[in-house]
Amino acid sequence: MQPTRESHSHSWHRSARLLALALSLGAAAAARADLKIEITSGVRDPVPIAIVPFAPSAPADGGLDVAGVVQHDLEGSGRFKGLPRERMPATPTQADQVVGAAWKGAGSDYVVVGRLSTLANGSVAVDFDLVNALTGAKLATQRFVGSTSALRNAAHRVSDVIYQKITGVRGAFATRIAYVEVDGTPPNQRYRLIVADADGANQHLVLESQRPLMSPAWSPDGLWLAYVSFETKHSAVYVQLVRTGERRQVSARAGVNGAPAWSPDGHKLALTLAGTNGNLDIYVLDLDTQTLSKLTDDPAIDTEPAWAADGRSVYFTSDRAGSPQIYQIGVQPGARPKRITFGGTYNARPRMSPDGSLLAMVTLDGSNYRIAVQDTASGAVRILSHGRLDESPSFAPNGATLIYSERDGNRGALATVSTDGLTGLRLNATEGEVQDPAWGPFGP
Amino acid sequence: MSEQVSMRRMMMVLLVAAALSLGACASKKPKFVPAPGPNAADTGAQGSGANGANAGGADEEAEGPQGGMLATRLVYFDFDSSEIKGQGTDVVGAHAKYLASHGSARVRLEGHTDERGSREYNIGLGERRAQAVRRALLLQGASEGQISTVSYGEERPAVPGHDEAAWAKNRRVEIVYLTPMPAGAPAAAPKQ
Numbered sequence: 255m256q257p258t259r260e261s262h263s264h265s266w267h268r269s270a271r272l273l274a275l276a277l278s279l280g281a282a283a284a285a286r287a288d289l290k291i292e293i294t295s296g297v298r299d300p301v302p303i304a305i306v307p308f309a310p311s312a313p314a315d316g317g318l319d320v321a322g323v324v325q326h327d328l329e330g331s332g333r334f335k336g337l338p339r340e341r342m343p344a345t346p347t348q349a350d351q352v353v354g355a356a357w358k359g360a361g362s363d364y365v366v367v368g369r370l371s372t373l374a375n376g377s378v379a380v381d382f383d384l385v386n387a388l389t390g391a392k393l394a395t396q397r398f399v400g401s402t403s404a405l406r407n408a409a410h411r412v413s414d415v416i417y418q419k420i421t422g423v424r425g426a427f428a429t430r431i432a433y434v435e436v437d438g439t440p441p442n443q444r445y446r447l448i449v450a451d452a453d454g455a456n457q458h459l460v461l462e463s464q465r466p467l468m469s470p471a472w473s474p475d476g477l478w479l480a481y482v483s484f485e486t487k488h489s490a491v492y493v494q495l496v497r498t499g500e501r502r503q504v505s506a507r508a509g510v511n512g513a514p515a516w517s518p519d520g521h522k523l524a525l526t527l528a529g530t531n532g533n534l535d536i537y538v539l540d541l542d543t544q545t546l547s548k549l550t551d552d553p554a555i556d557t558e559p560a561w562a563a564d565g566r567s568v569y570f571t572s573d574r575a576g577s578p579q580i581y582q583i584g585v586q587p588g589a590r591p592k593r594i595t596f597g598g599t600y601n602a603r604p605r606m607s608p609d610g611s612l613l614a615m616v617t618l619d620g621s622n623y624r625i626a627v628q629d630t631a632s633g634a635v636r637i638l639s640h641g642r643l644d645e646s647p648s649f650a651p652n653g654a655t656l657i658y659s660e661r662d663g664n665r666g667a668l669a670t671v672s673t674d675g676l677t678g679l680r681l682n683a684t685e686g687e688v689q690d691p692a693w694g695p696f697g698p
Numbered sequence: 699m700s701e702q703v704s705m706r707r708m709m710m711v712l713l714v715a716a717a718l719s720l721g722a723c724a725s726k727k728p729k730f731v732p733a734p735g736p737n738a739a740d741t742g743a744q745g746s747g748a749n750g751a752n753a754g755g756a757d758e759e760a761e762g763p764q765g766g767m768l769a770t771r772l773v774y775f776d777f778d779s780s781e782i783k784g785q786g787t788d789v790v791g792a793h794a795k796y797l798a799s800h801g802s803a804r805v806r807l808e809g810h811t812d813e814r815g816s817r818e819y820n821i822g823l824g825e826r827r828a829q830a831v832r833r834a835l836l837l838q839g840a841s842e843g844q845i846s847t848v849s850y851g852e853e854r855p856a857v858p859g860h861d862e863a864a865w866a867k868n869r870r871v872e873i874v875y876l877t878p879m880p881a882g883a884p885a886a887a888p889k890q
Binding site for chain 2: 439440441443466469484487488489509510512526528531532534555557571573578600603618643645646661689
């Protein structure tokens, strides 16, 4: 396991609350105001798995319930259902202690066992086994070693291995998210750009301002965040090295500077500029040469660029047809835009899935703004969320989940939904409102 | 480390609780490694703003004229519209007349939208509204050098709330007076 990049695991009580709430599975979709895992109707049969509490190694383990973190990860994906601890027939910590029949009898197809130990140099080792309860076969055995402060990250790496072994899809539990938190009531808001683990733990403040912050975007290597800040009383685009806080202003041109999007090779930023006449268009800024090229040239609002995975074209929002729709344009000179969305009167904020098979967007569904995905091959559209004001979708790097922001009660919250639409999870802020999430890439 | 042990205790308490209300526990402000502040030296220095960086420090807000309609600094808009109408027409007219007769007066037009729809697209809509007011001011005698624009989209609502009553108050352009240009300064195109 790698040490966490931030040295401050401050909001432990926040992460504890999120974790505890997520574990206390409520009835499907019943309560709305409280934090729960919302399971929408029609969920497929989740894989029943027993994650037995790992043998601790105090004090180096810091009291972290590693198995609890793993269970929260796997259940939040919607593809697993954990066996409640009170129904566990035994408490093995090694594979050879697992009696498959007992676990099969309790309803589990798989059993995860593990143990923590403190090594001579003070670091912590996490050993775990994944056992098939039906056959008794050991599907995975692995050890992660690191510092106490990195133990939570190790738990997420355990989840990744289990998830991949059983589903065949790479896990994204050890990744990070960025988002904006807003405190105070209008017109006296304060804005914070925050980086956290994908489950909302380990929140780390990137920037704080009395003027708006928006549109965080991760560089492909996960080291930088681009974002828009109004700290000079005009919009400007900055890039900031997350680990050190070092930041650079990359565009503060007259008029609008917005919607930064890193090219897949990390050397360019697509962004929105407007100039004195206020006509928003998409540009590409070469970060190495500082040259600017113009992608769109149209009196309409053209904004919200998102790169295709091959870096050869950019999707964007344009209202050139009268209301927002999504278009695609090649980045080579002379390219012409092609319209991509045709259903309904409002489709905006495109994001391409990592494998290029799905285009996520915000769509107006009746009078509700919702998250939808469009199959890039067939054009079929699936509406994934169910709120009134859902926006800002961002794919997990494995393409299996989208994070987005929603406002159903009176608070802005983050939520995730699986790309098949069957599972949702809500992450609520304990203070203020959260919005504008961006899911970071896989770690090194 | 004692925090981690308390965390486990807290988790067990919460697991037992049937319903959990947000904010029930007092929450600390997060500790953080502070990034350089907004006025850090590198903010302007490394900008690639060859076309005119936004030097926010030069644009100090001022009280501006107060008489009659000039005290009104807000123009409101219908949903999805940047058309100035109703009382907005009178407000814009009054400020245009003032700007036309006070050549060193300057304003910054701040465009806003309600919260519905996509954020960066709403920056575009807010800019459209600010530009509509700008064009109306220019048509009625103000000059280019007196006007700059900024769009906040949905990011800076004037009032809280999530219904049409609140949304109507957030779809607006705010006319913000800035310190007047020094006497004799040319009315050049604005750096904004």
